[in-house]
Amino acid sequence: MTPPVPIIIGTRGSTLATTQTGMIQAALELRWGCRVEVRLEIISTRGDVDRQSLSQIGGQGIFTREIEKALLEGRVDLAVHSLKDLPTEMDDGLLLAAIPPREDVRDVLVTRDGGGLEQLPDGARVGTGSARRQAQLAMQRPGLRFVDLRGNVDTRLRKVHDGEAEAVVLAAAGLHRLSLQDRISQYLDPLAILPAPGQGALGLQMRADATEKQAFVAALDDAETHTSVTAERTFLASLGGGCRAPIAAWGRAHEDGLRVDGMVSRPDGTDPCRASRIGTFDQAARLGQELGDEVKAAGATTILAEYSG
Numbered sequence: 001m002t003p004p005v006p007i008i009i010g011t012r013g014s015t016l017a018t019t020q021t022g023m024i025q026a027a028l029e030l031r032w033g034c035r036v037e038v039r040l041e042i043i044s045t046r047g048d049v050d051r052q053s054l055s056q057i058g059g060q061g062i063f064t065r066e067i068e069k070a071l072l073e074g075r076v077d078l079a080v081h082s083l084k085d086l087p088t089e090m091d092d093g094l095l096l097a098a099i100p101p102r103e104d105v106r107d108v109l110v111t112r113d114g115g116g117l118e119q120l121p122d123g124a125r126v127g128t129g130s131a132r133r134q135a136q137l138a139m140q141r142p143g144l145r146f147v148d149l150r151g152n153v154d155t156r157l158r159k160v161h162d163g164e165a166e167a168v169v170l171a172a173a174g175l176h177r178l179s180l181q182d183r184i185s186q187y188l189d190p191l192a193i194l195p196a197p198g199q200g201a202l203g204l205q206m207r208a209d210a211t212e213k214q215a216f217v218a219a220l221d222d223a224e225t226h227t228s229v230t231a232e233r234t235f236l237a238s239l240g241g242g243c244r245a246p247i248a249a250w251g252r253a254h255e256d257g258l259r260v261d262g263m264v265s266r267p268d269g270t271d272p273c274r275a276s277r278i279g280t281f282d283q284a285a286r287l288g289q290e291l292g293d294e295v296k297a298a299g300a301t302t303i304l305a306e307y308s309g
Contacts, residue, residue, distance in 0.1 A: 236288075
């Protein structure tokens with residue numbers, strides 16, 4: 001009997017990260033049965049250790065670099081990333097082997113009293129470490145106060161419970177995966193609060209030369225999700241992945257094709273530059289690039305230059 005193929009998955013140690021990775025482990029075992037032997041390897045990243053705000057330490061790669069290093073060194077075979085955390089540029093020795101079906105892309109509001117965005121009084125403290133969320137919420141409700149917030153999902157929810165903020169903003173996908181839907185006070189309109197590129201999707205990253213094991217992982221790919229995220233990540237790449245300005249994008253099926261919306265603004269929500277593109281699914285990368293060119297021509301180039309690095 002042929003021995004099972006070992007697949008070691010590298011993951012961050014947070015409850016959400018291990019839950020997401022456990023989903024991929026279960027999917028591989030369901031698809032391939034005894035042909036694979038899957039186990040998890042916990043890897044600590046800079047983003048897990050450094051508690052400074054994301055605006056201070058920079059968001060690109062802080063949750064992924066150490067895991068990518070483990071991949072390149074052969075200590076793990078597969079990395080499961082929240083795709084919005086994965087930089088658009090990666091080492092030539094790595095690739096995205098699969099992007100499984102996407103969860104809900106929306107941001108959600110969790111409030112102390114269960115009310116929604118319109119019920120928050122002027123001056124209410126809203127916790128978020130995301131410049132993207134802050135900027136778009138400021139466009140909707142300019143009277144809110146924003147509190148920089150880091151930490152795992154439980155830590156963020158506790159801030160509301162303990163009265164340190166009247167509300168926090170989180171990704172619906174994370175709360176769904178942790179079976180915490182009952183904590184959601186409001187799902188925010190994804191056209192009013194555009195998500196981060198890749199939000200709700202998982203990126204399964206592997207070494208480029210691990211072709212045998214790639215065949216097992218590739219079976220988990222979802223073509224529609226992969227195409228939508230390609231448009232979003234191409235848009236992000238066209239703007240310069242390391243920029244700290246608020247950047248948002250959402251690609252999805254639209255009638256018989258693909259629609260992608262993108263936005264860049266200043267962190268306070270002023271000077272928003274927004275556009276959309278519609279085309280066929282096989283034009284995903286081109287649509288993302290054209291979208292980036294359009295928002296830059298609309299004024300985003302100046303904003304990106306001010307907040308680069």
